[in-house]
Amino acid sequence: xxxxxxxxxxxxxxxxxxxxxxxxxxxxxxxxxxxxxxxxxxxxxxxxxxxxxxxxxxxxxxxxxxxxxxxxxxxxxxxxxxxxxxxxxxxxxxxxxxxxxxxxxxxxxxxxxxxxxxxxxxxxxxxxxxxxxxxxxxxxxxxxxx
Amino acid sequence: xxxxxxxxxxxxxxxxxxxxxxxxxxxxxxxxxxxxxxxxxxxxxxxxxxxxxxxxxxxxxxxxxxxxxxxxxxxxxxxxxxxxxxxxxxxxxxxxxxxxxxxxxxxxxxxxxxxxxxxxxxxxxxxxxxxxxxxxxxxxxxxxxx
DNA sequence: TTAATTCGGACAGAAAAGGTCCTATTTGCC
DNA sequence: GGCAAATAGGACCTTTTCTGTCCGAATTAA
Numbered sequence: 001x002x003x004x005x006x007x008x009x010x011x012x013x014x015x016x017x018x019x020x021x022x023x024x025x026x027x028x029x030x031x032x033x034x035x036x037x038x039x040x041x042x043x044x045x046x047x048x049x050x051x052x053x054x055x056x057x058x059x060x061x062x063x064x065x066x067x068x069x070x071x072x073x074x075x076x077x078x079x080x081x082x083x084x085x086x087x088x089x090x091x092x093x094x095x096x097x098x099x100x101x102x103x104x105x106x107x108x109x110x111x112x113x114x115x116x117x118x119x120x121x122x123x124x125x126x127x128x129x130x131x132x133x134x135x136x137x138x139x140x141x142x143x144x145x146x
Numbered sequence: 147x148x149x150x151x152x153x154x155x156x157x158x159x160x161x162x163x164x165x166x167x168x169x170x171x172x173x174x175x176x177x178x179x180x181x182x183x184x185x186x187x188x189x190x191x192x193x194x195x196x197x198x199x200x201x202x203x204x205x206x207x208x209x210x211x212x213x214x215x216x217x218x219x220x221x222x223x224x225x226x227x228x229x230x231x232x233x234x235x236x237x238x239x240x241x242x243x244x245x246x247x248x249x250x251x252x253x254x255x256x257x258x259x260x261x262x263x264x265x266x267x268x269x270x271x272x273x274x275x276x277x278x279x280x281x282x283x284x285x286x287x288x289x290x291x292x
Numbered sequence: 293t294t295a296a297t298t299c300g301g302a303c304a305g306a307a308a309a310g311g312t313c314c315t316a317t318t319t320g321c322c
Numbered sequence: 323g324g325c326a327a328a329t330a331g332g333a334c335c336t337t338t339t340c341t342g343t344c345c346g347a348a349t350t351a352a
Binding site for chain 4: 295296299300302304305312315316322
């Protein structure tokens with residue numbers, strides 16, 4: 001199913017919500033309220049978003065989070081990488097030599113790279129802004145599926 | 147990490163191997179030997195490949211499997227669908243209305259569709275043949291990553 | 293000083309994946 | 323006709339991964 005972790009999904013949701021609060025900092029309880037997610041979950045998501053540099057954090061009382069970049073400058077691929085690590089569709093990539101014991105027999109050894117590149121490219125063309133606002137994403141190429 | 151199931155990976159490996167045996171049918175033990183995978187695993191993979199119509203099976207003594215289509219006619223997307231179900235990057239898609247309790251609050255509700263379409267398109271452009279033989283895959287569009 | 297808030301990590305329960313095995317059915321061969 | 327070789331289909335258990343929550347420490351405004 002090519003599943004994406006729920007955390008990644010939540011990350012996109014929280015980023016989208018933060019776009020609405022603008023320059024004002026928003027704390028976890030407020031964001032949990034407005035997104036409908038649990039507070040601990042929102043807190044966890046924001047930690048990841050902060051480490052990845054998508055949001056700026058202010059500690060202490062009256063602290064909170066605020067977008068560090070515009071949503072249009074955040075490719076979806078980067079969010080996925082932040083939550084799930086490098087985009088690679090199989091386990092026998094990322095240069096992990098020696099990980100596959102049957103490399104000598106495997107006819108597809110090392111051949112997933114173009115696949116991963118294609119998927120990365122597709123996910124880089126789409127930004128979080130495209131997922132947050134209506135009709136923001138316009139495909140620049142004709143889709144295969146109609 | 148956008149992980150792909152190992153079965154899917156094995157599926158591609160087995161299909162690639164079957165391309166080498168040509169019109170002759172090959173049985174599970176032989177394919178297990180030549181791919182370096184365990185027999186039960188190969189058997190499981192072949193059942194899925196057979197149901198999906200990628201291979202033709204012959205039952206009984208001297209039976210076995212053989213490719214039903216050329217590898218160049220098998221888009222990677224189809225193999226993934228056979229092993230993992232529809233390609234959808236999140237749980238709140240495939241028209242499962244009512245599955246998301248906070249749909250009213252969710253700012254990205256229903257907005258993953260273009261993402262899924264983009265990934266599907268990328269995985270449809272690549273065939274199993276591209277993964278099986280050297281230099282078979284030539285990108286038709288400029289990649290974002292260099 | 294106090295309260296609010298982020299930071300970092302740890303943890304247990306739930307869900308999914310992975311691999312194996314068993315039985316039934318089909319078919320070639322002696 | 324009987325036997326051996328093979329696929330078909332499903333059930334099962336183990337292992338891994340994900341998910342969600344919680345706790346203590348550090349920080350800062352009032």
